[in-house]
Amino acid sequence: MSVQTLLYIGGRLVKGAAVLLVIAIFNFFLIRMAPGDPAQVLAGEAGATDAIFLQQLREQFGLDQPLYYQLWIYVSNLMQFDMGITYRQQMPVFDLIMDRMPATLLLTGAAFLLSLLLGILAGVVAAAKHRKWADSAITVAALIFYATPLFWLAMMAALFFSVYLEWLPSFGMQTVGQDLTGWQKVTDIALHLILPASTLGLFFTAVYARMMRTSMIETSRLDFVKTAKAKGMKPSRVTTHHILRNALLPVVTLAGLQAGQLIGGAVLTETVFAWPGIGRLMFEALFQRDYNLLLGVFFVSSAMVVIFNLITDVIYCVVDPRIELSK
């Protein structure tokens, strides 16, 4: 990698840090615009409370301080990579996020790889068999999965594979109460992963397949493809070496966007399948007005977006050497 490239990456990281700070401050005010506060939610769930109890909670959470002071505390802590304590679990926010991170990355990562592979494959096949039977089948299937609400698909999958066929577990990440180790544990988690990962993956498979197909068809009409065909190159080689590589760029862009959402993008799937991930954590924190936790998840998610945007830009040059990293 050249010095220029490294400088470029360094510059992007500095800009990214500034963006993150602005986002954090923006979020800070945004979530405080929602009615109610965490003390009221906690007290509300208790079903009985008095003014003293509410006051105790607010003091404990630091919510009795003026807003500008709360912001100051939050930002200065954040600068030292301290995201505070969750109101509800009484744990450091960072620890809780890291505790849930592996589950989410496993789920979204599996779904991401699955959808990328299946989607590109389906798109390539559909384009190669343009206006034939296989193309129509793939297009219709992609449209159905694209248009079906994720939670409905998830529920139906659970009903069919868990209740009716009794093949797969319907909730959780592993069987609790059996201290499995080694391969048994891996198999157990893999079995639990199948339903949520494929539900989440199917939607993106559809997105990639549609995009890949369109992109392949467009590229195949370009002059250099005609030239390659005219030279007498085998059709399969034209597809893989000429069309595919050029048609990949839009998919890379989309994959970059999806990768940025790996952390928080699985709320519905995690909720339906009781997968102990970050999406659920964020969703629950929102309703519980757990400001610190919510801000923490927002912060980590926005950091992921910044990082994956950068990675996407670097991958562009690998896929298409004509693109240069520069200002």
Add this chain to the structure above:
Amino acid sequence: MKKIIMGAVIACLPFTSSAYAEDPQEGGTINVVVQPEPPSLMIGMYSNATTQQVGGNIFEGLMRYDKDLNPHPLLATAWENSEDGKTWTFHLKEGVVWHDGKPFTSADVVFSIDKLLRETNARLRGSLAFVDSITAPDDYTVVFQLNQPFGPFIRLFEVGTTPMLPKHIYAGTDYKLNPANHHPIGTGPFVFKEWKKGSFIHLAKNENYHVKGLPHIDELYWHVIPDAASRSVAFETGKIDVLPGGSVENFDVPRLTELDNACVTTDGWEFFSPHAWLWLNNRQGPTSDKRFRQAVMYSMDREFAKSVLWNDYGKIAKGPVGSKTKFYDDSLPNYEYNPEKAKALLAEMGYDGTPVRLMAMPYGETWQRWTEVIKQNLEEVGIKTQIVSTDVAGWNQKIGDWDYDISFTYLYQYGDPALGVSRTYLSNNIAKGSPWNNAEGYVNKQVDQWFNEAAVAFPDAKRAELYSKAQHQIVEDVPVAWLMELEFPTIYNCKVQNLVDSAIGVNDAFGTAWIKQ
């Protein structure tokens, strides 16, 4: 001094009501749903429903209560009240140890009630105002000196209201930050093992439990499953053995109860007797007129809501006191479904068609649909109604700030009007910021007086008389529009035996339960 002896006679009998027709079998694991995930299991500082559901198996109170709310010995073996009703003497069980092996003594009782709970438990704090001193003459005796004979005193000692907490761990620490909050130590039938946040809570049999032969179950797992439909599926697949009342949507209940091996009970809520009503803002708008509020009562087709929304579980509420709560007066007049009467009342007051806001309660599908039913009922008698939607935090804030016309709620009654009923109607309990006090703004000095006298009247016959008067007046005034005494069916796998065994059965279920192989 002559003393009234209570408890001592029944102390030697087993608690269970469902007499041992079969010998319980030992061992096994029970999987239960817990929703929402509790903030903590520290039952002394959090009184959230699910904190109590799990924590009630780790911690214990001095007494248990049968389904008629009579006290039975647990950590206390006997108790006496003096003739003037102001001195209560409790005798504690000997040989009880905390989960860490330290002995449980009167010092723990005094510390729990007088120090820790007085500071942290909002609900108990009110009742403790009647207690002048708590002393421990010896290791196994505790004496409560009351300033007045507080009638509900004997019903204060279930685990959710007054859990016993270990002095040797909490004394002299910042209670809220004590590390033991994450690893609760009680005297109960189950010990805390592990809490994988977002997934499950694991409790295991307490091998040193002070009741011989209990518990029968080896392991308890509480599963966190956030989606209501997924909880139903988990029960259908047999991965979950117990769905505590209220943990699935009502429209799933008939389907689940019809499954093979599914049993259902509505027992175990007698102490709470959840009472649902509509808040009616007594301060402003049409709802400030008594005739309008009475018209609301006549306009509601509560039988319809009960059969369609609640699968016929529950009972139409006649007034402020639930029929399972002490001092319920059965002679109250009933507001039947009578749209014509409602229209007449509205005409009499000259209702000008001012629209009212009807705020839904964000506690699941049933409440959304109930809101729609009420809207239709109100519009049928000519009351213009706009539905307002919000989430839990917003709902709490709007009720607490009195920013509503009509909204839903349900509250626990805690067995006695002085503990769970009068708080909604006493005028000195009007305070902004909380959705659990007299949020409707009802002021009736006569009712205040009856309630205040009844709380400290002695003996019970006197209390009953005063509470009857108060109930009749409140039903006439309609400060809130009573809907139903709710019943939440607990659905469980029939292999689980003797699941619900007390008036708070949903919260201390597993100490006496066993699995039939």
